[in-house]
Amino acid sequence: MNKKLLLSLIIIVFLSGCGTSDNNTILNDNSSNNSLSLNTSSPKEESSKPLEKTYPFTGEPMTQENNFSPFMAIVENSKDARPQSGLSKADIVFETMAEGGIPRFMALFHKESSKEIGPIRSLRPYFIEISEGFNLPFAHCGGSEDALNLIQSNNLMSLNEMRFQKSYWRDNSRKAPHNLYTSSDKITTLAKEKGYNKEPKSNIKFLSSYWDNKDLKECNGIKINMNKYYETSYTYENGGYKKFIGKDVFVDKSENKDIQIENIVIQQTTINLNKDNVHVDIPLIGEGTGYVLSKGKIMPMVWSRKDINNSPEIKDAEGNTIPLHPGKTWWNIIDKSNEIVLY
Numbered sequence: 001m002n003k004k005l006l007l008s009l010i011i012i013v014f015l016s017g018c019g020t021s022d023n024n025t026i027l028n029d030n031s032s033n034n035s036l037s038l039n040t041s042s043p044k045e046e047s048s049k050p051l052e053k054t055y056p057f058t059g060e061p062m063t064q065e066n067n068f069s070p071f072m073a074i075v076e077n078s079k080d081a082r083p084q085s086g087l088s089k090a091d092i093v094f095e096t097m098a099e100g101g102i103p104r105f106m107a108l109f110h111k112e113s114s115k116e117i118g119p120i121r122s123l124r125p126y127f128i129e130i131s132e133g134f135n136l137p138f139a140h141c142g143g144s145e146d147a148l149n150l151i152q153s154n155n156l157m158s159l160n161e162m163r164f165q166k167s168y169w170r171d172n173s174r175k176a177p178h179n180l181y182t183s184s185d186k187i188t189t190l191a192k193e194k195g196y197n198k199e200p201k202s203n204i205k206f207l208s209s210y211w212d213n214k215d216l217k218e219c220n221g222i223k224i225n226m227n228k229y230y231e232t233s234y235t236y237e238n239g240g241y242k243k244f245i246g247k248d249v250f251v252d253k254s255e256n257k258d259i260q261i262e263n264i265v266i267q268q269t270t271i272n273l274n275k276d277n278v279h280v281d282i283p284l285i286g287e288g289t290g291y292v293l294s295k296g297k298i299m300p301m302v303w304s305r306k307d308i309n310n311s312p313e314i315k316d317a318e319g320n321t322i323p324l325h326p327g328k329t330w331w332n333i334i335d336k337s338n339e340i341v342l343y
Contacts, residue, residue, distance in 0.1 A: 025342040026044050055111045057091035057134075059206025059326035068188050069197035071159070072111035072131050073139040073293040077103050080178040082245070085254035086117035089184075095131055096333035097271050099279050101229040106130055106138070107271065109184055110200075116254040118181035120161060120168065123147040126282040126333075128156065133284075133311035137196040139187050141168070141180055144279050157196040164190055203313045211295040219298035222264065222291070224332060225339040234330070236296045247303035262327025264293040267303050267312065271335040282333060290314075291340070294325040300343065 053062045057070065070091075076082055077095075087093055090107035100105040102269050106127045107117070123143030129151055131138045137157035142148070151158045161168045167186040171179040191197050221241075223233035234241040240260040243250040256284045267290045272281050287304040292314060301322050305312045 019030040020162075027340040027342065031242060042137060054206070054326075055091065056202050057108055058111050058328060059128070059204075059324065060111065060236075062113055067115055067189055068110060068184055069107060069190055070107050070128075070134075070200050071137050071139065071184075071187050071196075072108050072134070073117050073182065073187065074121050074123055074127060074141075075107055075117065076119045076178060077105055077245075078178065080175065081119045081121075081278050082291060083251045084119065085181065085252060086114035086183075088252035088255050088257060088259045089114040090328065091262065092329045092331055094127075094331045095232070096126065096282055097226065097335070098124065098278055101224065101227045101288055103230065103232075108134070108136065109187075113184035113188075114254070115183050115185075116181050118171075118176070119159065119178045119185075121177070123151075123158075123160075125150055126284055127309055129284045131157070132308045133305065135198055135201050135309075136342075137187075137191045137194070139167075139182055146274075146279075157191070157194070157198075158191055159187060159194070159196070163257045196205040201311065203311045204329075205321050205323040210323050211297055211325050216297040216299055217340055218296055220291060220296060221343045222266070222293060222298070223341040223343070224266070224334055225280065225341070226336075234261070234293070236293075239295075240327075241293070241330070252326050260328070261330045262294060263328060263329040264291075265314065265323040265324075265331040266291040266300075267331065267333045267334040268338075269333060284312075284333070288336065292322050292324070 004272065041275040053194060055062055060338060075087065087107055089112040091110050092108040094106040095103050097322045104121065120139060120141050124141040125144070127138070130146060137159055139159045150156065159167065161180060161207040167190045168182045170176070170182055172180055221233060223231060225231045229245060233244045235244070240262055241264055242262065243259055249258055268288050269283050274281050285305050285307060287302060290301050290303055292299045292301050299316065299322055301314045301316060303312045303314050316322055
């Protein structure tokens with residue numbers, strides 16, 4: 001089915017099931033209802049407003065020069081790895097499936113530095129695809145055979161702990177392999193030494209006034225059932241989103257606080273088992289559907305990515321860019337068959 005047509009079919013669900021209704025709304029890629037066109041084109045900023053330098057991955061004003069070059073890091077998400085450290089400082093956290101039915105994180109750091117990031121774990125080819133779209137180096141500890149082959153054959157900006165042990169440390173209060181950590185200082189220093197502090201790129205746009213549009217449907221939260229082992233949800237309160245894994249609030253160990261997020265992106269694709277029957281394949285080039293949540297509202301979206309050297313673009317059914325609200329983002333990449341519940 002044409003992706004734009006599918007997106008139009010999905011929109012009607014929100015009129016009856018999200019925000020003011022007491023009933024949860026369950027969504028999946030097979031939703032079929034009458035189409036509805038919402039007037040959600042981006043409001044224009046005042047032309048007289050002076051341009052200001054902003055952080056490329058949060059859209060927030062850069063009030064002082066940032067000495068940290070952006071980078072990404074693979075962070076584990078098994079039960080033994082929780083609570084993780086540093087994720088409250090990340091501009092964007094990408095969450096997608098790994099083997100064993102448990103997702104893994106790839107966190108992008110720039111605006112804020114973190115004194116502790118981890119536990120750091122191994123790399124997969126689709127995480128490389130994410131980093132390549134933003135032209136960023138990535139911290140990790142080893143990887144699948146396919147991922148390591150990609151690094152070697154393409155001379156990628158890998159900051160592998162197995163080569164650069166001095167930029168990482170082990171926390172002996174935790175059991176290996178769930179105890180490897182690094183920091184913003186160590187990774188940005190290493191990236192500079194390797195000549196990896198290159199100019200980042202991004203197709204993500206930010207505009208706070210977009211989410212003031214009264215035509216956007218209100219939504220207080222969303223739950224994603226990824227499989228029988230794992231579900232995650234987000235609840236909107238006090239101007240941001242609180243993340244849960246199962247019934248547990250997701251916290252940052254090093255900062256001793258809940259993680260506050262301004263934007264939630266749900267990117268639907270097809271996740272298949274790799275030919276080795278262990279790892280998974282996650283297509284990130286092409287297009288698909290999904291949702292964007294911000295300021296207690298939700299918008300169906302079409303994502304597209306033309307090649308590995310470009311990050312995704314997110315648009316509405318009419319082809320207009322959907323900007324994020326300035327702030328932090330949690331970006332969930334899920335299988336299109338995963339159940340999504342709005343509440």
